Amino acid sequence: MDSGIITIFLPLALAIIMVGLGLELTPKDFARVTQHPKAVLVALFCQLVLLVGIAFVLCKLLALPPLLAVGLMLLAASPGGSTANLFSYLFKGDLALNITLTAINSVIAALTLPLIVNFSIMHFMQDSQQISLQFAKILQVFGIILLPVGIGMLIRRYSPELTKKLNKPLRIFAVIFLLLIIAGAIYSERSNITEYLAQVGLAAVLFCIFSLSIGYFVPRLMNINTAQARASAFEIGIHNSTLAMTIALTVMSSTAVAMPAAVYSIFMYIFAAIFGFLLNRFAPISPRPALSSAQ
Template sequence: MEANILTAVFLPLALVIIMLGMGLSLTPAHFRAIFVAPRPILVGLALQLVALPSLAWLLAWALQMPPALAVGLVLIAACPGGATSNLISHLARADAALSITLTALSSLVIIFSLPFVVNAASLFFMEAGQNVSLSVPKTILQIVVVTVIPVSIGMWLRSKSPERADRAERSVKVLSALFLALVIAGILVGERDNLLRFFMLVGVATLLLNLGSMLLGYVGGRLARLPVAQVRTVVIEVGIQNGTMAIAVATAPTLLNNSSMAIPAAIYSLIMFVSGAVLIAMGNRNTWTVAETP
């Protein structure tokens, strides 16, 4: 998977638009929720930021993946949920407010956690002299630019005019979805000759990671005795990752600059749309079996 203008320019731009749209839907109350009702938020963050990267690490080691692909698998697991998880939560009749809060908080935490997790994976899986590393200050700065700043601008706009923010949010969501679809379509067309090879390389690992992540969310939610809507949200947030961010980090010349590390994120993104559609169908058919608890 070669870096090109789509991955170097338009992919980060799509991420900025997506994060701006998220900011337009956020208020300070979403962040205060962690103090008012911390249990579902802490469960979701622990699963997403600790359990999921650990699962990816274990799968990469157990399947003896090539070093760059192993690091790429850990990379997609270390990224937060994205706007896609918020949309799926809404369509699956999950707790949309919890979804937005988890996405926003995890997006803030990974500013600091992602470079350390990826660098540790690189040291573990890659041979001496071949390992790559993320510059912590540079990574933090670039993630701040494409996530925190757009979210902050969106929140500021909402604070000034909630009505206009609501209208703008709908437009930005449509724009970001179309823009991201065009970018992904462009990448798929450009890599059409390699897609089968990519699936052969990482298909099993990414499928197991996606299914395993959702199982983690389900079991974790049940053990925490969360209400059914919140269990749905945790399953979605842990299983639906920000593939846009992972590909951008892997291919950016100033970050990892390793196109092979983007392959797991690209394939995972395709798989998670399928599993997301299944979760939406389950939510609308009320096939979840979690008992409602206060």
Template sequence: MDSPWLLASLPFALGVVMFGLGLALRMDDFRLVGRHPKAVVVSLLCQVLLLPVICFGLVLAFRLPPELAVGMMLLAASPGGPTANLYSHLFGGHVALNVTLTAINSVLVVVTMPIVVNLSARYFLSGEADIGLPLGKVLQVFAIVLVPVAIGMLVRARAPKVAQWLNRPVRVLSVVVLVVVISAVLYGAREDLADYFVAVGLAVLVFNIVSLLIGYGVPRLAGVDHHAATAAGFEIGIHNTAFAITIALSPALLNNAEMAIPGTAYGIVMFFTAAGFGWLITRRRTQEPVPSAQTPVEPA
């Protein structure tokens, strides 16, 4: 996880992925989100309020040591990220909704993350963390997520033939990037992999699965269509673990390596659970009966 090559190249790799997502987006996609705000509101409520409460319950149920408990709560307070957008793209989610949620959460996290982590530290460590989030980190999240997407959308709007030509190879490249990232994470953590999972693996796995199910299930119960619920499922179930790890390790913030362990374990587990989740909901969707001409079809 501490490979200089991986840390230096990851933003560029994610930029390629986000550019590919932009090639598939139009401004009309974002206008659709604005006309149907229920998906945005429900997803944000799940991510900002429901997940920290569930994570707190899991931490108590698994009786995690104090530092690992705070690390889990830090993970729960972290926003989604580019990886969620990629999975949504690959499994038919509403990518514009993902980008919108990531952008909103990148702003909200300035307030919500310090509240969650400070309260957790006071409860589990009997002390105060008093952490804040530097503006530079927020701007970095915005730059990685929004700038490449905007460039891709601009290419599609100004040169649609070029965008059509680039769409397939960039999508293939996105899958390659995902495989490389998974391999690099596994290789970088190979020596400590067993220790990570012994310490917090089961709690991380349960939290990851619950996050994916809540992210998809709650919006569906609220009447949100399948594509938007798929986007919400990945956005809520795939946290920005690099963000959580950075906050935990930063000397200016928590400066605690043990608090980074849940984020590291989650960063490994989520690639596989998210792929299984995407396959499951896609398979279930294809097995649903095709609506008849008289049956109103959900808006995509």
């Protein structure tokens, strides 16, 4: 996508959507998450342990070239993307849990991402190159997500009538935005899709399916409710591919390392949308209580 769209329009649009998410939340939602930390711990285990292990196995089984293997491990080590909250918003996940996971993951990634990627470089490439994650990237995630969500929660708390008026337009905007992201991802890589698919397509598809499935079914097996399992699935399935590509292109100076994240960015939105519709079809959730001025 055009750099101006990525640096200006995309964060602004995400911020608007995050305000819409805030309209769905109350402080009680976050209190519930802190009182029941099991969902947070299970989701973090899935992302930091299970998925990293699966990525490593895929690299070995598919015999990926060293640079592509490092790229897939870099993608696996990246935290959930901020658009994961959008999917929870659209497909009735636990928004408070999703936002909590995004915030925690962004902080933990500052420690785990360099460790995982440096191990991958040494294992697959026998290279001594080291990477780090800039603290500014973490602050950017907080700015795009937490501040707008707080604004939305304040609107809900002090102006229920305005909340009702904004809810539907913002939800429609979120759907349109999602469709534009999918179309933009495909269009921006149109000239390279054939080459990308041939080299790392299968690995990206399998990793996407594993990410969404593990993110949902492992929490369900641990008796975590459906809404929280949905939030976990989208948080784990929607990786921050932009961060992964940025590190690959700037810190590591390698387009090959960026390739798995580029391919994944095409598939993840499509697969996550299909996954969300399947969940709505086969594992429906009871509607949220109506808004009231008491909330």
